[in-house]
Amino acid sequence: MIRFENVVKRYPGEATDAVHNLNLEIESGTICMLVGPSGCGKTTTMKMINKLIRPSSGAILIGGRNIDTVDTIELRLSIGYIIQDTGLFPHMTVGENIAVVPGELGWKKDRISSRIDELLDLVDLNPKAFRNKKPNELSGGQKQRVGVARALAGDPPIMLMDEPFGALDPITRARMQDEFLRIQEKIRKTIVFVTHDVEEAIKMGDTIAVLKLGQIVQLSSPMEILSNPSDPFVSELIGGRNSLKMLSLMRCGQIMKTLSPAEVEEARGSPQGILGMKATAQDALSEMLRTGERFIFVEDERHDVVGVLDFENLLERVNRHGITS
Amino acid sequence: MVSLRSPLKIVLLGSIGVLMTVWVVENPQDSVVARLVTYDKVWGLLLQHFYLVGASALLAVVTSVPLGIALTRPRLKSWAPRVLALVNVCQTVPSLAVVALSVGFMGVGSRPAIIALWIYALLPILSNTLVGFQEVDPAITEAAHGMGMKAWRVLFRVELPMAASMIMAGIRTAVTITIGSAILAAFVGGGGMGNLIIAGNNISRAQVLVLGAALPVLMALMADLFFEGIEKRAKY
Ligand SMILES: Nc1ncnc2c1ncn2[C@@H]1O[C@H](COP(=O)(O)OP(=O)(O)O)[C@@H](O)[C@H]1O
Ligand SMILES: [Mg+2]
Numbered sequence: 001m002i003r004f005e006n007v008v009k010r011y012p013g014e015a016t017d018a019v020h021n022l023n024l025e026i027e028s029g030t031i032c033m034l035v036g037p038s039g040c041g042k043t044t045t046m047k048m049i050n051k052l053i054r055p056s057s058g059a060i061l062i063g064g065r066n067i068d069t070v071d072t073i074e075l076r077l078s079i080g081y082i083i084q085d086t087g088l089f090p091h092m093t094v095g096e097n098i099a100v101v102p103g104e105l106g107w108k109k110d111r112i113s114s115r116i117d118e119l120l121d122l123v124d125l126n127p128k129a130f131r132n133k134k135p136n137e138l139s140g141g142q143k144q145r146v147g148v149a150r151a152l153a154g155d156p157p158i159m160l161m162d163e164p165f166g167a168l169d170p171i172t173r174a175r176m177q178d179e180f181l182r183i184q185e186k187i188r189k190t191i192v193f194v195t196h197d198v199e200e201a202i203k204m205g206d207t208i209a210v211l212k213l214g215q216i217v218q219l220s221s222p223m224e225i226l227s228n229p230s231d232p233f234v235s236e237l238i239g240g241r242n243s244l245k246m247l248s249l250m251r252c253g254q255i256m257k258t259l260s261p262a263e264v265e266e267a268r269g270s271p272q273g274i275l276g277m278k279a280t281a282q283d284a285l286s287e288m289l290r291t292g293e294r295f296i297f298v299e300d301e302r303h304d305v306v307g308v309l310d311f312e313n314l315l316e317r318v319n320r321h322g323i324t325s
Numbered sequence: 326m327v328s329l330r331s332p333l334k335i336v337l338l339g340s341i342g343v344l345m346t347v348w349v350v351e352n353p354q355d356s357v358v359a360r361l362v363t364y365d366k367v368w369g370l371l372l373q374h375f376y377l378v379g380a381s382a383l384l385a386v387v388t389s390v391p392l393g394i395a396l397t398r399p400r401l402k403s404w405a406p407r408v409l410a411l412v413n414v415c416q417t418v419p420s421l422a423v424v425a426l427s428v429g430f431m432g433v434g435s436r437p438a439i440i441a442l443w444i445y446a447l448l449p450i451l452s453n454t455l456v457g458f459q460e461v462d463p464a465i466t467e468a469a470h471g472m473g474m475k476a477w478r479v480l481f482r483v484e485l486p487m488a489a490s491m492i493m494a495g496i497r498t499a500v501t502i503t504i505g506s507a508i509l510a511a512f513v514g515g516g517g518m519g520n521l522i523i524a525g526n527n528i529s530r531a532q533v534l535v536l537g538a539a540l541p542v543l544m545a546l547m548a549d550l551f552f553e554g555i556e557k558r559a560k561y
Contacts (some may be wrong), residue, residue: 024447043549047471050471052467052470052471073473073474073475076470076472076473076474077472077473078473079473081366081468081471083464083467083468084462086468087465087467087468087469089465089469089483089487090465090485090487091483091561092559100469100472100474100482101472101473104472104473104478105477131360134561148470151472154473160471180414185433
């Protein structure tokens with residue numbers, strides 16, 4: 001668990017605090033998104049966790065220990081760090097980049113080598129093809145995968161990610177987000193993720209901290225942020241179309257009506273659209289618009305129809321969260 | 326990949342030098358030239374020249390590179406422009422004056438020559454080292470620190486390799502210049518190819534003069550090609 005207690009950061013010669021009286025608690029194994037406009041103090045907040053920036057006052061605790069009392073190198077080796085454009089070392093191969101932290105940790109050669117393969121597999125890059133490539137031979141998305149692999153190399157419990165997908169084109173970015181969430185399901189790291197993109201925050205976050213002028217204006221779940229923006233700043237930041245964004249957070253599997261075997265039999269062969277359990281309610285709505293029907297079926301991994309989702313059901317779900325816009 | 330062309334060119338230039346020497350030794354204008362230019366003597370002068378250049382360039386590398394590294398550390402950063410200006414000023418003093426001055430301190434021989442040559446070799450290496458380190462993206466070094474690399478590891482495993490080709494370019498310039506300037510060593514008894522030029526001039530024998538001038542030029546061209554190859558190899 002990471003905990004900020006009344007953390008203040010004022011850069012020398014500045015008239016205002018870059019981070020002002022910040023209190024924040026990040027649960028182990030969750031993703032906390034820091035979101036807000038440029039210059040609101042996201043990067044400063046993040047860099048105080050690995051001591052790249054020292055707070056002017058206040059304390060930061062990791063697992064109950066004040067990081068001031070922890071050796072800087074030891075602390076940093078236990079925190080994966082990914083920045084925009086990845087910060088990959090251009091003179092090292094992909095393998096050498098990934099080997100940096102294990103090397104600093106003093107691992108044996110063959111342990112490092114098998115770790116490189118394992119991580120490249122995890123981020124879906126063929127180890128044989130990519131180990132010996134230099135970063136400038138990679139596409140933006142591939143670089144980012146290597147960046148993720150490198151940050152995970154020492155198996156740190158915590159990851160800091162500063163706009164990691166910010167430089168990617170929208171399609172690659174969406175794919176990286178999906179894959180990163182898939183990886184996180186396996187590894188369950190405590191992640192602090194900085195972004196200025198609210199859509200990304202809503203999609204990726206377990207909790208979202210909205211920052212404005214160095215202060216947290218709202219700290220809650222994505223659903224809560226969408227349904228109950230705490231003040232006009234947050235509403236403006238998340239923009240309109242909240243209902244659509246909320247639909248994108250609901251999974252068909254969670255909100256469908258389960259069908260009895262008899263009903264399933266009846267449904268068989270009907271021409272309605274079918275979606276998987278993990279599809280979002282937004283996908284469901286879009287499918288209804290495409291087929292012109294007011295309901296769709298939901299199937300499990302074995303492609304057996306297990307449930308149904310109808311339009312009234314979606315409406316009720318959205319209204320339950322008190323959306324007006 | 327370094328192309329095969331530059332090793333070939335180096336061999337070609339070397340052969341020209343050998344052929345010229347052979348031509349003068351085997352077909353001397355007269356007995357004076359025959360006595361002055363022998364294989365032994367040319368080889369000896371060549372080695373001396375090599376020594377002058379090698380010693381001064383090595384001295385310049387071991388002083389300039391650490392100085393350049395020091396002047397790109399956060400604490401000493403503000404000193405960089407001043408030090409660079411000072412070295413620049415030294416550079417503008419005519420080389421003959423520096424040679425004469427160092428003779429005043431150290432007497433004649435190869436030592437004052439090496440000191441003078443060293444001063445000239447400092448600037449290109451120092452300025453390139455500074456630029457090489459300044460060009461390393463701060464985001465990359467910050468990532469390195471953030472990952473948990475110790476400061477000296479960041480320096481040697483990240484910054485130095487990234488600045489290497491720039492530093493090599495500075496060494497290349499320094500060595501090429503020094504090969505030419507080392508001719509001046511002959512004026513203070515430091516030896517080298519300058520001896521042939523002075524002798525050829527004193528006795529007005531064109532053969533000797535031409536050989537004395539051509540060999541350092543060929544050496545400089547060969548060194549340039551050689552270090553160009555290393556510089557390219559250091560590029561990531
Ligand atoms: N090294 C610095 N010196 C002075 N001011 C800084 C420095 N770094 C950031 N700031 C200021 O602090 C504020 C917060 O910056 P930052 O944390 O980078 O914001 P964000 O990551 O949200 O864009 C900004 O106003 C920025 O100009
Ligand atoms: Mg930032």
